[in-house]
Amino acid sequence: MFYVLLTMFAGVLVGWLLKGWKPVGLSGKAVSAVIWVMLFLLGAEIGMNRELLRSLSSIGLQALLFAAAGICGSVIASVLLYRLLFRKKAE
Amino acid sequence: MKGTLTVLAMFALGCISGALGILPQSLADGGLAKIVLYLLMFLVGVNIGGNPELKKIFGSVDPKLLLLPLASVFGTLAVTALVSLVLPGWGIADCLAVGSGMGYYSLSSILISEYRQMALGAQLAAELSTIALLSNVFRELFTLVASPFLARKFGPFAPIASAGATAMDVSLPVILRSSGDSFLAAAVISGVICDFSVPLLVSFFCSLP
Known part of the structure; x- marks a missing residue:
């Protein structure tokens, strides 16, 4: 895992040094393309996994629960932050 | 939105071709996925x-705005x-790894499937990474649909917080429409910082026992 993060920071450095070079500007598109490949592979792993396929509906429900938790938590925190620090300025 | 649909379509295509058994069995162990991960x-x-x-x-922004992504991440986590209390099958570290995806579904699910194997084994890690993928997709879709409501009800920061890492790209247009154009810097900063936090936090929580 250390090496993955190191790879990312190497990328940050390369991107920063080569800023303005045309291929660097295309890196966003390249990220999307690689993500597609990656997700195809991830899907393939899941599709080949009979046990996982059988529990797909339970997985969907758990995912909904996680999404609701993340949204609630972040929205509550943002309301607190806004009231504490920013509201006075707007008034 | 179109990007999200493409991503879901690629994922579904992978699932279907995997289930049909038309792919070489060697793909099932994730070796190729690991190489692609480094590239990514x-x-x-x-x-x-x-x-x-x-x-x-x-360069030219109210430093207090940096607190918004922090609030968004900490609130989420x-x-x-608490989800680990409701779903006894998952430990706190598992739940935090899913939560710290911050809407960046592709990266978080990929990282979890690779790095949670040590603690959970391949089967449960695959299950958790699928949960991470879907929950972060749901979060993005919810933000896209509900931003006007969130801004009206909970203030202009709410859609940005809910968007997480997607505040700087996919969700940006709808945030500007809901919160107002003056929140461009807040949204982009929050998105960039959340984006950056995803690989760091997901891999950190995956490394916990």
């Missing part, structure tokens, strides 16, 4: 480092940790 992380880095707006975006 490098490109994510290049994309962040090479952003010509990077300095401009961070605090409530997501």
Whole structure:
């Protein structure tokens, strides 16, 4: 895992040094393309996994629960932050 | 939105071709996925480092705005940790790894499937990464649909917080429409910082026992 993060920071450095070079500007598109490949592979792993396929509906429900938790938590925190620090300025 | 649909379509295509058994069995162990992961992380880095707006975006902004992504991340993690009480199958570290995806579904699910194997075994890690993928997709879709409501009811920061890492790209247009154009810097800063936190936090929580 250390090496993955190191790879990312190497990328940050390369991107920063080569800023303005045309291929660097295309890196966003390249990220999307690689993500597609990656997700195809991830899907393939899941599709080949009979046990996982059988529990797909339970997985969907758990995912909904996680999404609701993340949204609630972040929205509550943002309301607190806004009231504490920013509201006075707007008034 | 179109990007999200493409991503879901690729994922579904992979699932279906995997289930039909038309792919070589060697794909099932994730060796190729690991190589592609390195490529992906490098490109994510290049994309962040090479952003010509990077300095401009961070140069002239109210430093207090940096608290917004922190609030968004901490709020997410605090409530997501509670999910482990409801779903006894997952430990706190598992739940936090899913939560710290911050809407960046592709990267978080990929990282979890690779790095949670040590603690959970391949089967449960695959299950958790599928949960991470879907929950972060749901979060993005919810933000896209509900931003006007969130802004009206909970203030202009709410859609940005809910968007997480997607505040700077996919969700940006709907945030500007809901919260107002003056929140551009807040949204982009929050998105960039959340984006950056995803690989760090997901891999950190995956490394916990």
